[in-house]
Each structure stands twice: as C-alpha cells, then as structure tokens.
Amino acid sequence: MSDLTQKRILLGITGGIAAYKSIELIRLLTKAGAEVQVVLTEGAKAFVTEMTLQAVSGNPVRSTILDPNAEAGMGHIELAKWADLIVIAPASADFMARYAQGMANDLLSTLCLATEAPVLLAPAMNQAMWRHAATQANTKTLLSRGVLMEGPADGAQACGDIGPGRMSEPEAIYIAISKYFHAKQIPQALAGQHWVITAGPTMEAIDPVRYISNHSSGKMGYALAASAISRGATVTLVSGPVQCTPPAGVNLIKVKSADEMLAACESNMDTPASVFIGAAAVADFKMKTATDQKMKKTSDSDEMQLTLVKNPDIIATLAQDKRANIMVGFAAETQNVIDYAKSKLERKGLDIIIANDVSRADIGFNQDENQVTVITKQTSWEPAKAAKSELANQLVDFICQHSQSTPSN
Known part of the structure; x- marks a missing residue:
C-alpha cells in the first residue's frame, strides 16, 4: 500500500509559467491513492x-474565500481542517512574501494561516528574484517556522535566464511528499533534538577568478541531514557550494569559505546542539591575502608563488567550546586511513569519527555509494558498501545508539 493512500492533499497553485507542471503532479498523487483538492490564485488562472484541474483531480477547484457552495459559506475553514498536507506548487515570490508576513488576502494565503496541517512549498521564479535578499529572508523566515520546501532547481528558465529558481519537477515534488508521509510512520526518536551538519567543499578565494577547493559533492552530508529529519530532528545544514537538492524541512545555510562555515555553525549553536556532524571537506589552507584583482601571469617567469595560511579547524574549535553533546567528524584519507582517523579522533576531542578512503574510484567524492569505518574510543565498525542514503540511515542509527550511552555535557 502506498504511503499516500487516502491522504488528503490540498494543492495550491500560484501565478507562474510552472503552473502547467502541477497537472502532472496531480496525476502522480491521485495515481498513488491520494485525494487532491486544488486552490487557485487569480494569477494562476492565466x-x-x-x-x-477539476478533470484531473476529480474535485471542484476553489479560488474564492467565501464560497456559497461550502457549508455556511466558510470554505476556507472547511478546507483548512480537511487537509493532511498543503502543497504550494508553484510558490511564487509574491506568495512567499505574503505568507512570511502573515497576510490572508486570498483563499490560499488564508488557508495557510488557518490550517494546522504542514505546508510544503515548491518555489518557482526568475533566478534574480530567488537570489534577492528579500526572497532569501522570507525563505529563512518560513523555514524557521517549520514550513517544508522542495527546490528550487537550477537550470534554464522560461525567460531565458539560467540559474536557481526553476520549480522542481513533479516527480521530485511527489517524492518529497511521499517522504513526508513515510517519515510520519517512523518513530520520531529524535524529536526535540537539534542536529548541525556541514556538507560539501569550501571555496577559498585566490583572486576574484580563482579559488582553492576539492572534489566533495556534499551527497553524504545531505543524506545525513535527510535521515535525521526523517526521525524528527531539527536540522541545520551548513553547506558549501554543491548541486544537491536540500531535504524538505532543513534549515539550509549556504557558505563558501571555511571562515563563513565556522561562523554559521557557531551562530546556530549558541546552546549546545544535540549532535554535530562535520561531513564537509574543509580546505586546510587559504590565501594569506586574497587579491582584489585577477593575478596576471608575467612573461619573464614560469612560476607563481602563493602564500597560504591554515584555515580554522572548525570541528576542533566546536569540540573545544563544547558546542554539541556528540561531536562526529569525517576523515577523508588516501593512505593509512584508519591510523590517521584514530589520531584525528584523539587530537580534536571527538566522540565518533567516520573514516573514508577517497583514493578508491568507486566510493567517496562525487559517487552515489560509499564505504566507511566508524571509530569511537571504545570500538570500530565497518558497515557494508551501500548507497549514501542507506549508509546515512545506518550512521544516524549508530550515532543515536552512541548518544544514549554517553552522558550529556
């Protein structure tokens, strides 16, 4: 039986060219056994x-706050109580701004305020609108209130621009909805816990054109975040530049440099987090002084010298300041993997370290599968090679078991 069987999903459609994709989303949901009711904004009708939409969903479409056909003319209250989940796809910049401000000036925004059901947004807008500080602030506000989010995707847009802002494909939104209902069936063992996870590479500027970085894709860190969320944890994901889609419900903070990553972690760990996982591949060094202009090659020399200095040791700093009850690190090595990992565990004051042999072409950086060795001061464990999503579930289980046997700081 599908996780969506007999689930009541209210689909809100706002004005935007991506609205046509919502027809396919309705088809996927109804095929899986869900009941779908559609609410349109005035802009969406264009x-x-x-x-x-009525033909595809099998239900009348709503668009007005006071519906004379609804009981007592109060259709918005009826719908708000009916829904198991409200999905807004596409969610325009205008709708997100009004929702963040608590406005209720049409049926859809009123429903979002009147419901006790969770709300999932699939943003869709021009890349400049998505990047605008106001939209980013609204996004952060909505996420902090527990609003779920899928996307936006990155790519070509109807206006001809290329960048983030495309609505996620209907299949991706359908998967996010399915994951939400599946997670509700899993015991929420981590409810009330705050997990902070870093992911991806850092990018250290040499000049405005060049930078120092590495091959980390961020897939492992994002998979860990998704697994912790599925168990009820509140998750802050501090991510370097990656192409991964953030899991629904995560508090995503995008950074570039190691300094920015440390600052983001510290500002989100004012009180000790339950768990910190340093899955990011942080560059060990940065330029002593990054230049403001592009460094030019000279005709009289075949060499260029760069002066590098150490980056802050993020996980050691957080461990020293006792910013989390359980500190978990990753050791991405190409030789003497276990020995280096054990040394790092001791030197940095960690509870758990996950050793990863990145010299292997079939696992690690940029791969969908991974194989690791999990090391604590008392024991070690080597799970079988698996997809990163499955391995993440095993690692979260291990961390949970370890935390239950470890007194809080």
Whole structure:
C-alpha cells in the first residue's frame, strides 16, 4: 500500500509559467491513492484552467474565500481542517512574501494561516528574484517556522535566464511528499533534538577568478541531514557550494569559505546542539591575502608563488567550546586511513569519527555509494558498501545508539 493512500492533499497553485507542471503532479498523487483538492490564485488562472484541474483531480477547484457552495459559506475553514498536507506548487515570490508576513488576502494565503496541517512549498521564479535578499529572508523566515520546501532547481528558465529558481519537477515534488508521509510512520526518536551538519567543499578565494577547493559533492552530508529529519530532528545544514537538492524541512545555510562555515555553525549553536556532524571537506589552507584583482601571469617567469595560511579547524574549535553533546567528524584519507582517523579522533576531542578512503574510484567524492569505518574510543565498525542514503540511515542509527550511552555535557 502506498504511503499516500487516502491522504488528503490540498494543492495550491500560484501565478507562474510552472503552473502547467502541477497537472502532472496531480496525476502522480491521485495515481498513488491520494485525494487532491486544488486552490487557485487569480494569477494562476492565466496559466491553467479550472476545468482541466477539476478533470484531473476529480474535485471542484476553489479560488474564492467565501464560497456559497461550502457549508455556511466558510470554505476556507472547511478546507483548512480537511487537509493532511498543503502543497504550494508553484510558490511564487509574491506568495512567499505574503505568507512570511502573515497576510490572508486570498483563499490560499488564508488557508495557510488557518490550517494546522504542514505546508510544503515548491518555489518557482526568475533566478534574480530567488537570489534577492528579500526572497532569501522570507525563505529563512518560513523555514524557521517549520514550513517544508522542495527546490528550487537550477537550470534554464522560461525567460531565458539560467540559474536557481526553476520549480522542481513533479516527480521530485511527489517524492518529497511521499517522504513526508513515510517519515510520519517512523518513530520520531529524535524529536526535540537539534542536529548541525556541514556538507560539501569550501571555496577559498585566490583572486576574484580563482579559488582553492576539492572534489566533495556534499551527497553524504545531505543524506545525513535527510535521515535525521526523517526521525524528527531539527536540522541545520551548513553547506558549501554543491548541486544537491536540500531535504524538505532543513534549515539550509549556504557558505563558501571555511571562515563563513565556522561562523554559521557557531551562530546556530549558541546552546549546545544535540549532535554535530562535520561531513564537509574543509580546505586546510587559504590565501594569506586574497587579491582584489585577477593575478596576471608575467612573461619573464614560469612560476607563481602563493602564500597560504591554515584555515580554522572548525570541528576542533566546536569540540573545544563544547558546542554539541556528540561531536562526529569525517576523515577523508588516501593512505593509512584508519591510523590517521584514530589520531584525528584523539587530537580534536571527538566522540565518533567516520573514516573514508577517497583514493578508491568507486566510493567517496562525487559517487552515489560509499564505504566507511566508524571509530569511537571504545570500538570500530565497518558497515557494508551501500548507497549514501542507506549508509546515512545506518550512521544516524549508530550515532543515536552512541548518544544514549554517553552522558550529556
């Protein structure tokens, strides 16, 4: 039986060219056994018709706050109580701004305030609108209130621009919805816990054109974040530049440099977090002084010298300041993997370290599978090679078991 069987999903559609994709989303949801009711904004009516949406969903389409056909004319209260989940796809910049401000000036925004059901947004807008500080502030506000989010994706847009802002494909939104209902069936063992996870590479500027970085894809860190969220944890994901889609419900903080990553971790760990996982591949060195202009090669020399200095040791700093009850690190090595990992465990004051042999072409950086050795001061464990999503579940289980046997700081 599907996790969506007999689930009641209210689909809100706002104005935007991506509205046509919502027809396919409705088809996927109803095929999986969900009951779908559609609410249109006035802007959405320019892109999709009520007749089409009614035919696909099998239910009347709503668009007005006071519906004379609803009981007592209070259709918005009826719908707000009916829904198991509200999905807004596409969610325009205008809708997100109004929702963040608590406005209720149309049926859809009123429903979002009147419901006790969770809300999942699939943003869709021009890349400049998505990047604008106001939209980013609204996004952060909504995420902090527990609003779920899928996307946006990165790529070509209808206006001809390329960048983040595309609505996620219907299949991706469908998967996010399925994961939400599946997670509700899993015992919420981590409810009330705050996990902070770093992911991806850092990018250390040499000049405005060049930088120092590495091959980390961020897939392992993002998988760990998704696994912790599925168990009820509040997760802050501090991510370097990656192409991964953040899991629904995560508090995502994007950074570039190691200094920015440390600052983001510290500002989100004012009180000790339950667990910190340093899955990011942080550059060990940065430029002593990054230049403001592009460094030019000279005709009289075939060499260029760069003066590098050590980056802050993020996980050691956080461990020393006791910023989390359980500190977990990663050791990405190409030789003497276990010995180096054990040394790092001791030197940095960690509870757990996860050793990863990145010299192997079949696992580690940029791969979908991984194989690691998990080391504590008392024991070690080597799970079988697996997809990073499955391995993440095993690692979160191990961390949970370890934390239960470790007194809080």
